[in-house]
Amino acid sequence: MSVHDTIGDFITVIRNAGKAGKTTCSYPHSNLRVGIVEILKNRGFVENFGESSEDGGHKKIDITLKYINGQSAIRGINRVSTPGRRTYCGYREIPRVLGGLGVSILSTPGGVIDDKTARQNKLGGEILCSVW
Numbered sequence: 001m002s003v004h005d006t007i008g009d010f011i012t013v014i015r016n017a018g019k020a021g022k023t024t025c026s027y028p029h030s031n032l033r034v035g036i037v038e039i040l041k042n043r044g045f046v047e048n049f050g051e052s053s054e055d056g057g058h059k060k061i062d063i064t065l066k067y068i069n070g071q072s073a074i075r076g077i078n079r080v081s082t083p084g085r086r087t088y089c090g091y092r093e094i095p096r097v098l099g100g101l102g103v104s105i106l107s108t109p110g111g112v113i114d115d116k117t118a119r120q121n122k123l124g125g126e127i128l129c130s131v132w
Helices: 006-019 031-042 115-121
Strands: 024-028 046-053 059-065 077-079 103-108 111-114 125-131
Touching: 006 024, 006 031, 006 059, 006 077, 006 125, 031 046, 031 059, 031 103, 031 111, 031 125, 103 115, 111 115
Parallel strands: none
Antiparallel strands: 024 059, 046 059, 077 125, 103 111, 103 125
């Protein structure tokens, strides 16, 4: 079985690990996924992340999840732009997640950034996911 939406699958791995109470999860490495996890770490949704190698030399991302009072810091995470329906917006139309309490992650010409940075730098792009 081939996976056509690797970002959606990556988000699902993080969501399921948090709901199952796992402390860590891992997924194959890509620069886009590293950019997403860096934003989640900077905004306080995950504790830490690192890169390691599997047998055979394939790199992977190891994510340490963050818990607050026994519950995952990620209350919800969903994919906005999918391979069948891409969602693009200008910097003025970037949606606010829970009135600014959550974060939208975008892929822009300036790299993978969060909604706040995109508005400050006046960059639009593809909305990858929303986290709250």
